[in-house]
Amino acid sequence: MFGKRPGTDTLSPRSPVSKAAPAAERVAAPPPPPPAAKPAGRPANKAAVAAIAVETRSDGYYQIKTTIFNALIDTIDLAQLAQLDAESAREEIRDIVNEIISIKNVVMSIAEQETLLQDICNDVLGYGPLEPLLARDDIADIMVNGAERVFIEVGGKVQLTNIRFRDNGQLMNICQRIVSQIGRRVDESSPICDARLPDGSRVNVIAPPLAIDGPTLTIRKFKKDKLKLTDLVRFGSISEAGAKVLEIVGASRCNTIISGGTGSGKTTLLNCLTAYIEQDERVITCEDAAELQLQQPHVVRLETRPPSLEGTGEIKMRDLIKNCLRMRPERIIVGEVRGPEAFDLLQAMNTGHDGSMGTLHANSPREALSRMESMITMGGYALPSKTIREMICAAVDVIVQAARLRDGSRRITHITEVLGMEGEVIVTQDLFVYEITGEDEQGRVSGVHRSTGISRPAFWERARYFNLERDLAMALDQAQQGQG
C-alpha cells in the first residue's frame, strides 16, 4: 500500500508514494546476530556494569544497513510517511525493508532481520542509533563525540560503546530533530544548543566548526524514579544518621548549598532534600533545564531561556530569581548557580526565604564558599570581599558536598555548617565527613561516614523551632557511637 515499485513483478501493487524500485543485487550476509541488550533498570554497581554490553554490530552489518537504508530512502516518500502516526509509519517501513531485503537477496536470519528493521525504523522515525541507549534506564549519560564514538556512563563509569552513526550528517540530523522539538535550531550559524528530550532528559549539542571532530551531543538521561535519601543510604552514599541529619536540614528550613563536581549527584541530592519541604509551602524552582521533581502541590517551576537566533529574548537565571522575589515564595530552589545569580540567591536567603537551596560546582565546602565569592565579584558588584563573605555567612547555613569517587561510586563527603566570620575568614564546621579507608579487590573504594563529634550544631535552635531537636540529637548520637 505504501511503496510501489515499478518493474518488480513479484511484489504486490503499492500506492504511488514510492519513487523507484531498488535494483536486485546480492548482498553478503551480515555477521552473526548481536547479543540482545540486557533489560533496563539494573543497580549501578560494578558487577552489573561488566555484565551489560551494548549490542554488537559489526562493520559488515553497517554496510548492509547503509545499502538497505539508501534503497529505502530512494523508494519511500518521506512527506507521505510524515502524515502517518508512528505505529503505521513503522509498519510501512517494515514492509518496504522486508521487500528490499528479498529483492536484494540479502541472506539474514530472522533475528538479524529484526535488528535491522528496528535500527532502520529508529533512523527514519526516532533518534536512530541512540534509541537503544535511550531505552535503557541504567545509563546516566550518553556522550556522542562525532559519528564514530559514543560513550555511556553506567554505574559511575564511562565506557565506549560500539554504537555509531552512518556519518556526521546523520548525527547532525538527529541533533536537529531533537532540538527542533522545542523550537530551537542547531547549525553552523548557531552551533551551540541546549534542549530537552520529550522524556525530560537534558541535552546539549555543539556542532562544527566549534566542535572540531564532528557534532557532539551530550544527554543526561532523565530518571523517572528519582533516587531518594533511602536509596542513597542503600548505596552507601551517606550513612543512616547522615541522611537523618540531611532530612532535618531540609525540614527545618536551613539555607543549603549543594556543592560537587560534574555528575557527582548534586541535582539528585537537591531533589532528595526537597522531599522534606512541607506540603503547604510555596516553592519556586529556577533551572536551566527542568530536572527537579518536587512532590509538593504548591510548586511553580521556572526555566531560563537562551537568546533567539537574532540574539534577543534571553532570560537569564538572574532574571528568574529576581522575578521570584515578586511571587511571594517561601523557598527558592535554584537548579544550578553558575554566575552573578549567586548574589540574588544569597539575597533571597537573607530576606526571609529560609530553606532556599541551590547547587554549584566546587570540590569542597571551602571551595564552594570561594566560588560563590568569585561569582559575585565577576558579576560586577564592586563590594569589598569582606562584605561579600559576611553576606555569604549570613545567608548560608549548610553546605553538602557530593563527589564521584574514582571507582565511579557517588558519596556525600561533607555535611558542613557555616558558622560566621573570624576577621576576614569564614568559619565552618564539619558535622559529617567521609573518610576513604582503602580499596577492595574489585577496585571499589571503601570508607566510612564519620561524625566529627559535634553534638550541638549551629542549626540546633532552628531544629528546635521545628520540633526536630530530639531527632537531631538522636541522629548525632547514633553517628558518634559509630552506628551511622
Ligand SMILES: Nc1ncnc2c1ncn2[C@@H]1O[C@H](COP(=O)(O)OP(=O)(O)OP(=O)(O)O)[C@@H](O)[C@H]1O
Ligand atoms: N548517590 C548516588 N548513587 C548512585 N547514582 C547516583 C547518585 N547520585 C546521583 N546518581 C546518578 O548520577 C547521575 C548524575 O546525577 P546528577 O544529575 O544528580 O548529577 P549532577 O551533579 O547534578 O550533574 P551535573 O553537574 O551534570 O548537573 C544521575 O543518573 C543520577 O541518577
Ligand SMILES: [Mg+2]
Ligand atoms: Mg545537575
